[in-house]
Amino acid sequence: MRRALKLLVITAAVGLVAAPMQARAEGFVTPWIGANWGSGNNIDHGRAAFGVNAGGMGAGIIGGEVAFGYSPSFWGTQNDFGNNSVIDLMGNLIVGVPIGGTRGAGVRPFVSGGLGLLRTQLDGGTLARVSSSNNMLGWNLGAGAMGFFNDHVGLRGDLRYTRGFKDLNTGNTVIDFGTTNANQLHYWRLQAGVVLR
Helix, strand or coil, rough: CCCHHHHHHHHHHHHHCCCCCCCEEEEEEEEEEEEEEEECCCCCEEEEEEHHHHHHHHCCEEEEEEEEEECCCCCCHHHCEEEEEEEEEEEEEEEEEECCCCCEEEEEEEEEEEEEEEEEEECCCCCCCCCCEEEEEEEEEEEEEEEEEECCCCEEEEEEEEEEEEECCCEEEECCCCCCCCCEEEEEEEEEEEEEE
C-alpha cells in the first residue's frame, strides 16, 4: 500500500510537471486596406494599398508581428508610369495596453515598429521611360488601436510611416531620418481592417 501510494504521488508529480501550461500568447491576423501619401517621391496622394498583418501578443502587452503591404500604381497610373508598385515586408515589435482585458470586448491602443524589406518596381510608361526594381532595407513606425467585439473579432486601425535606408540617386545606404536631402523612399499610410484573434 505504501509503495502504491508513493508511486501514485510520483506519477502525479511527473504528470503535473510534464503537463503543458495553458497558452498565454494571443495570436491575431488582420487583412487591411489603406491609402499612402508622402513627399519627395512623386507619389500621388491617397494611392491605395492592401495587405495583411499577423502576429501574437504575450500576456496581451508585448508581442511581434509580420506586416506585408502591397501598393500598386504607387507613383501614378499605368499609362503614365507603366507597371509600378511598392511592396513592404516588415518584422515589427508591438506594444499595447489591453483595456478591458485580453478576452471578450475591449480596446488595445498600441505602438509598433521594426525593420524589413522594401521593394520598388517601375516598368516604363509615357512619363517614366525606365525599367528598374530595387530591394532595400527599410524601417517603419506606427500607432493605432484594436477594438474587439468579442473573443475573436474586432477592428484595427493604424497610422504608419515607412522609410528606406537607400539613397535612390546614389544607391548608397544612408542613415537619415529626414534631416538631410537624401532621396530616400518614404511615405505615410493610413490603414484599417478586420482583426481576428
